[in-house]
Amino acid sequence: MSAAENQQLKQVLREHELKATTQRIALLKLLDATHEHFDAEEIYLELLKKQKNVSRATVYRSLEALAEQDLVTRLDFGDGRMRFERSKGEDEHHDHLICEECGKVIEFFNLEMEAQQLSVCEENDFTPSTHTMHIFGICSDCKKPQ
Amino acid sequence: MSAAENQQLKQVLREHELKATTQRIALLKLLDATHEHFDAEEIYLELLKKQKNVSRATVYRSLEALAEQDLVTRLDFGDGRMRFERSKGEDEHHDHLICEECGKVIEFFNLEMEAQQLSVCEENDFTPSTHTMHIFGICSDCKKPQ
DNA sequence: ACGCAAGTGCAAATAAGTCTCATTTAAATT
DNA sequence: AATTTAAATGAGACTTATTTGCACTTGCGT
Ligand SMILES: [Mn+2]
Ligand SMILES: [Mn+2]
Ligand SMILES: [Zn+2]
Ligand SMILES: [Zn+2]
Numbered sequence: 001m002s003a004a005e006n007q008q009l010k011q012v013l014r015e016h017e018l019k020a021t022t023q024r025i026a027l028l029k030l031l032d033a034t035h036e037h038f039d040a041e042e043i044y045l046e047l048l049k050k051q052k053n054v055s056r057a058t059v060y061r062s063l064e065a066l067a068e069q070d071l072v073t074r075l076d077f078g079d080g081r082m083r084f085e086r087s088k089g090e091d092e093h094h095d096h097l098i099c100e101e102c103g104k105v106i107e108f109f110n111l112e113m114e115a116q117q118l119s120v121c122e123e124n125d126f127t128p129s130t131h132t133m134h135i136f137g138i139c140s141d142c143k144k145p146q
Numbered sequence: 147m148s149a150a151e152n153q154q155l156k157q158v159l160r161e162h163e164l165k166a167t168t169q170r171i172a173l174l175k176l177l178d179a180t181h182e183h184f185d186a187e188e189i190y191l192e193l194l195k196k197q198k199n200v201s202r203a204t205v206y207r208s209l210e211a212l213a214e215q216d217l218v219t220r221l222d223f224g225d226g227r228m229r230f231e232r233s234k235g236e237d238e239h240h241d242h243l244i245c246e247e248c249g250k251v252i253e254f255f256n257l258e259m260e261a262q263q264l265s266v267c268e269e270n271d272f273t274p275s276t277h278t279m280h281i282f283g284i285c286s287d288c289k290k291p292q
Numbered sequence: 293a294c295g296c297a298a299g300t301g302c303a304a305a306t307a308a309g310t311c312t313c314a315t316t317t318a319a320a321t322t
Numbered sequence: 323a324a325t326t327t328a329a330a331t332g333a334g335a336c337t338t339a340t341t342t343g344c345a346c347t348t349g350c351g352t
């Protein structure tokens with residue numbers, strides 16, 4: 001059932017000049033299958049749980065290589081460890097609301113905001129490559145009494 | 147020449163229920179005197195250079211206490227260490243453009259963008275407390291030939 | 293199937309930040 | 323001005339996330 005998916009991921013890796021190792025395929029498959037924003041340790045433990053053989057070092061090195069090719073996106077929620085998500089297409093960019101109470105992450109996209117960013121860059125003769133737009137606060141669940 | 151400034155900073159610290167120690171005063175004075183976005187180690191070294199006696203532990207602890215009182219602002223540029231700047235008034239909030247080539251930081255404020263943030267929060271029934279809006283890219287100086 | 297550069301695993305090394313505890317100091321009190 | 327004491331500091335040990343060196347695999351082009 002995942003043979004096709006495997007082939008497809010091998011393909012993707014090769015297109016990005018990355019050797020299609022079992023570790024990298026497993027990692028991409030994991031991130032493809034979730035909406036979570038995992039950190040390296042969580043990814044490592046998930047892969048172990050799935051009987052995949054990986055080492056922490058490989059998780060870190062793979063994430064670095066994949067991020068460099070924009071196959072995964074690094075997220076820094078400011079809590080001391082990097083998080084990662086599978087990159088979607090350029091068109092599917094999104095930013096984050098992060099609940100300081102329960103850790104829930106809500107994804108959003110606001111075209112107006114993105115446009116304003118470009119406008120600010122232009123005003124400053126600045127060529128943007130990436131940005132972080134993270135709003136921290138309290139989500140609706142945590143706001144309610146109890 | 148800094149006697150008045152010292153008194154003023156003592157005042158500020160006490161208003162925030164913080165003991166006005168020489169270390170904290172020196173730290174605030176340092177951040178008041180620069181537009182840089184220092185990390186803890188840089189602050190520590192600057193204070194040493196100025197013949198102030200401080201320890202790293204105190205720099206970290208002071209920054210935490212001062213950030214809690216909103217006298218300084220934590221900045222996370224995603225490079226593995228926290229940076230700090232002196233907080234200005236509520237009205238003087240700003241975000242950052244960060245040059246990936248030379249490290250230069252350009253400050254900006256865009257009311258439209260801030261308004262869009264609030265609008266996104268509202269749509270998601272989310273109560274915001276802080277946000278990070280950092281745009282990474284290449285500044286005008288680094289863009290030029292050579 | 294062969295060869296080898298790229299990738300991996302393990303353990304040791306870094307690096308930022310935190311913590312413990314003995315000593316000092318700000319500031320409230322006499 | 324001297325006394326008191328809770329809060330703050332300094333030194334260094336410790337924690338945690340991430341990186342690195344090196345010997346050993348493995349993907350993949352020929
Ligand atoms: Mn996301
Ligand atoms: Mn700033
Ligand atoms: Zn929540
Ligand atoms: Zn630059």
